[in-house]
Amino acid sequence: xxxVEELKAIKAQYEQNMADKDKKGTPTILVHMGTCxxxxxxxxxxxxxxxxxxxxxxxxxxxxxxxxxxxxxxEPLVTIAIPGTNPYIYGRITPDNAKEIVKQHLVGRQPMxxxxxxxxxxxxxxxxxxxxxxxxxxxxxxxNCGRIDPERVEDYIAYDGYxxxxxxxxxxxxxxxxxxxxxxxxxxxxxGGFPTGLKWEFAYKSKGDQxxxxxxxxxxxxxxxxxxxxxxxxxxxxxxxxTIAGYAIGxxxxxxxxxxxxxxxxxxxxxxxxxxxxKGLLGKNIFNKGFDFDLDxxxxxxxxxxxxxxxxxxxxxxKRGEPRPxxxxxxxxxxxxxxxxxxxxxxxxxxxxIILKGPEWFASMGTEKSKGTKVFALAGKIKNTGLxxxxxxxxxxxxxxxxxxxxxGGKTFKAAQTGGPSGGCIPAVHxxxxxxxxxxxxxxxxxxxxxxxxxxxxxxxxxxxxFFLEFTQDESCGKCPPxxxxxxxxxxxxxxxxEGKGKPEDLVNLETLAVTIKNAALCGLGQxxxxxxxxxxxxxxxxxxxxxxxxxxxxxxxxxxxEYSIIADKCIGCGLCARNCPVNAISGKAKEPYVxxxxxxxxxxxxxxxxxxxxxxVK
Amino acid sequence: xxxxSHLAEVRRPHEGGIQVGSDLDEVVDIEKKIEILSEEVRxxxxxxxGSTGGSSEKFAVIDRIVEAYAGQDGALIPVLHQAQEVFGYxxxxxxxxxxxxxxxxxxxxxxxxxxxTLFSTEPKGQHKISVCLGTACYxxxxxxxxxxxxxxxxxKVGETTKDGLxxxxxxxxxxxxxLAPVLTIDGDVHGRxxxxxxATIINKYKASN
Numbered sequence: 001x002x003x004v005e006e007l008k009a010i011k012a013q014y015e016q017n018m019a020d021k022d023k024k025g026t027p028t029i030l031v032h033m034g035t036c037x038x039x040x041x042x043x044x045x046x047x048x049x050x051x052x053x054x055x056x057x058x059x060x061x062x063x064x065x066x067x068x069x070x071x072x073x074x075e076p077l078v079t080i081a082i083p084g085t086n087p088y089i090y091g092r093i094t095p096d097n098a099k100e101i102v103k104q105h106l107v108g109r110q111p112m113x114x115x116x117x118x119x120x121x122x123x124x125x126x127x128x129x130x131x132x133x134x135x136x137x138x139x140x141x142x143x144n145c146g147r148i149d150p151e152r153v154e155d156y157i158a159y160d161g162y163x164x165x166x167x168x169x170x171x172x173x174x175x176x177x178x179x180x181x182x183x184x185x186x187x188x189x190x191x192g193g194f195p196t197g198l199k200w201e202f203a204y205k206s207k208g209d210q211x212x213x214x215x216x217x218x219x220x221x222x223x224x225x226x227x228x229x230x231x232x233x234x235x236x237x238x239x240x241x242x243t244i245a246g247y248a249i250g251x252x253x254x255x256x257x258x259x260x261x262x263x264x265x266x267x268x269x270x271x272x273x274x275x276x277x278x279k280g281l282l283g284k285n286i287f288n289k290g291f292d293f294d295l296d297x298x299x300x301x302x303x304x305x306x307x308x309x310x311x312x313x314x315x316x317x318x319k320r321g322e323p324r325p326x327x328x329x330x331x332x333x334x335x336x337x338x339x340x341x342x343x344x345x346x347x348x349x350x351x352x353x354i355i356l357k358g359p360e361w362f363a364s365m366g367t368e369k370s371k372g373t374k375v376f377a378l379a380g381k382i383k384n385t386g387l388x389x390x391x392x393x394x395x396x397x398x399x400x401x402x403x404x405x406x407x408x409g410g411k412t413f414k415a416a417q418t419g420g421p422s423g424g425c426i427p428a429v430h431x432x433x434x435x436x437x438x439x440x441x442x443x444x445x446x447x448x449x450x451x452x453x454x455x456x457x458x459x460x461x462x463x464x465x466x467f468f469l470e471f472t473q474d475e476s477c478g479k480c481p482p483x484x485x486x487x488x489x490x491x492x493x494x495x496x497x498x499e500g501k502g503k504p505e506d507l508v509n510l511e512t513l514a515v516t517i518k519n520a521a522l523c524g525l526g527q528x529x530x531x532x533x534x535x536x537x538x539x540x541x542x543x544x545x546x547x548x549x550x551x552x553x554x555x556x557x558x559x560x561x562x563e564y565s566i567i568a569d570k571c572i573g574c575g576l577c578a579r580n581c582p583v584n585a586i587s588g589k590a591k592e593p594y595v596x597x598x599x600x601x602x603x604x605x606x607x608x609x610x611x612x613x614x615x616x617x618v619k
Numbered sequence: 620x621x622x623x624s625h626l627a628e629v630r631r632p633h634e635g636g637i638q639v640g641s642d643l644d645e646v647v648d649i650e651k652k653i654e655i656l657s658e659e660v661r662x663x664x665x666x667x668x669g670s671t672g673g674s675s676e677k678f679a680v681i682d683r684i685v686e687a688y689a690g691q692d693g694a695l696i697p698v699l700h701q702a703q704e705v706f707g708y709x710x711x712x713x714x715x716x717x718x719x720x721x722x723x724x725x726x727x728x729x730x731x732x733x734x735x736t737l738f739s740t741e742p743k744g745q746h747k748i749s750v751c752l753g754t755a756c757y758x759x760x761x762x763x764x765x766x767x768x769x770x771x772x773x774x775k776v777g778e779t780t781k782d783g784l785x786x787x788x789x790x791x792x793x794x795x796x797x798l799a800p801v802l803t804i805d806g807d808v809h810g811r812x813x814x815x816x817x818a819t820i821i822n823k824y825k826a827s828n
């Protein structure tokens with residue numbers, strides 16, 4: 001069992017090792033191996049590096065597998081840290097590139113400048129923090145992601161891991177822990193934004209012979225992947241925070257409810273729980289302070305509604321993941337009827353640092369009512385996709401342009417969608433809006449878990465609303481009629497609109513239904529399901545009207561409303577489109593522009609696919 | 620009834636203190652054994668729908684899975700996950716056997732199986748293609764990728780090809796949004812897809828057989 005003294009010794013030993021390496025000038029190679037990296041071949045890159053080091057008989061360089069540093073657009077990434085210089089970061093590396101880097105950079109000491117993502121003018125190597133993608137960020141929850149080997153507890157300890165738990169168990173009472181959290185202003189990062197300290201206080205005050213700590217790692221919001229990244233890149237931080245939570249509320253059993261769709265995260269969690277048990281960081285008498293705490297993993301099975309806390313608890317109990325009315329809240333009556341706290345992964349990822357650096361430090365970041373930072377998963381029509389962490393109050397513009405690098409292909413920003421199927425969109429008029437819980441709610445969206453999907457002029461907002469309704473309809477558990485039937489009727493209406501069969505009264509009917517569902521549905525999934533529709537009607541009513549009245553889809557997405565035509569200037573008259581058209585709707589003479597007979601066209605898109613000259617226009 | 624008393628035991632393991640070092644190590648070891656066993660079962664297993672043939676060797680694997688979770692609360696879902704790993708799907712006789720072993724009514728087991736999308740009562744093809752239809756993928760044209768697979772394989776989403784090689788599914792977010800549009804085949808993630816990748820991917824997996 002590790003004692004507090006040993007914890008300090010492990011950290012000191014690690015620092016000594018690093019100092020020795022620095023003295024000798026020994027490089028370290030980091031291969032960033034989150035799901036995205038591995039999908040792009042990071043494991044082959046890792047194998048190639050190990051092989052090439054062996055071929056060159058290099059034995060003193062360590063190759064470390066880390067989690068994801070967030071720069072998904074440049075995966076797979078390899079960082080070469082050489083003492084005395086800024087680390088060299090290579091992006092979009094193939095196994096062959098990796099071998100070349102070992103030969104040229106590590107043997108020959110000549111960096112491969114073209115493959116670096118952090119080289120600037122005059123061969124200067126930028127610090128990681130100087131990268132455009134990174135410099136506006138402030139990493140608290142993602143602090144260790146991409147920096148440490150997630151499966152080595154020594155690495156975690158070297159970066160102050162488990163010192164917060166040591167502090168809590170040696171110096172603080174449960175109430176002092178709760179008070180610290182309340183002072184920090186930390187709010188739940190899973191969507192609702194409920195003050196974490198308050199939640200813990202409720203559970204602390206609840207009477208019960210058994211209490212539970214549950215981590216919600218059922219990241220179901222499509223477009224959000226920060227929880228996966230933390231679980232893959234820094235899993236010990238979640239174990240430590242859950243143990244602290246156990247001490248604070250008086251629980252000695254925890255469960256991590258994680259999606260089965262995240263196999264790498266699940267494997268890492270299993271490994272680190274085993275290690276923590278071996279080291280006595282889970283189990284009986286932690287740090288010799290008389291406190292017991294242990295953890296188990298529960299796998300989700302592909303039900304979005306299980307992200308809702310009461311549904312999650314019934315799923316942990318091994319039942320159908322159906323929600324139940326609150327109150328009683330889980331803090332009073334949770335898992336197996338016992339007081340339970342449920343926090344999301346990102347919330348837990350903040351806890352240890354609040355304890356170590358103090359609530360004032362945390363509260364110094366962010367806005368008046370939203371303290372600290374928030375992780376966003378930047379995806380969709382944006383140049384730099386990836387995972388970012390910014391102080392609350394950062395503007396939409398900073399996220400989209402300064403960090404995200406703007407919209408690819410010279411297209412125009414139309415909206416950003418936050419909060420997933422429960423949220424709404426942020427249109428361009430709110431570009432200067434400081435992002436926090438209350439501002440997002442005010443404009444009709446919500447923070448949610450932090451998905452941030454950028455849409456451009458080629459995204460149809462009616463189709464997006466239909467997409468989300470299809471999602472919630474499919475994921476509705478069916479327990480309450482407003483959600484089960486209401487979302488079905490809304491989906492039918494939206495589908496009709498996107499098929500060009502919309503009626504003038506549809507918009508009013510949609511809004512009426514939306515309000516009813518919001519007021520009457522049983523759980524958060526149902527109550528928030530109309531948000532994407534209300535939000536798109538609020539900001540993009542003209543698009544709805546174009547579909548309903550003019551029978552046109554301005555973005556050219558809705559297939560039934562598309563019109564295919566041939567651009568005469570571009571058509572060389574090869575006839576390929578006509579030969580492939582399944583309904584003989586295209587005619588013309590060789591070497592002269594062809595034409596499409598609109599009355600015959602079934603809008604299958606074959607001509608568009610086949611044309612080699614870009615002469616088919618879809619509008 | 621014997622089953623009822625067993626149920627009472629299953630439901631209350633934490634009373635009077637916690638269990639430390641309870642199950643996870645064992646589960647990890649047992650998982651390894653199950654992997655080996657599941658290979659055997661796959662070789663033995665016929666693909667008759669609704670039934671696995673009922674041979675006792677196959678059900679012995681379930682016994683071991685259930686054993687690993689003995690005395691734990693909420694064991695049903697983990698047991699179903701592992702049983703599906705072994706059999707590839709959860710036909711009625713497997714569900715019935717699990718119900719009996721865990722002393723849970725079959726209706727409850729079926730209720731859980733039918734509630735969660737990851738559990739299947741139909742056999743799957745040799746390769747499982749899951750096209751992500753999360754928001755980021757959808758915005759980046761995942762719908763076209765899915766349509767292309769339907770066209771190339773000649774099946775609709777949710778179906779299996781006649782030769783039993785491929786099952787085509789649409790799934791929710793895989794959390795690899797930075798690479799959108801993405802899909803997984805047998806758990807391997809393929810990202811930054813365009814429609815013309817579809818035929819290449821299918822041929823690659825066909826060739827691997």
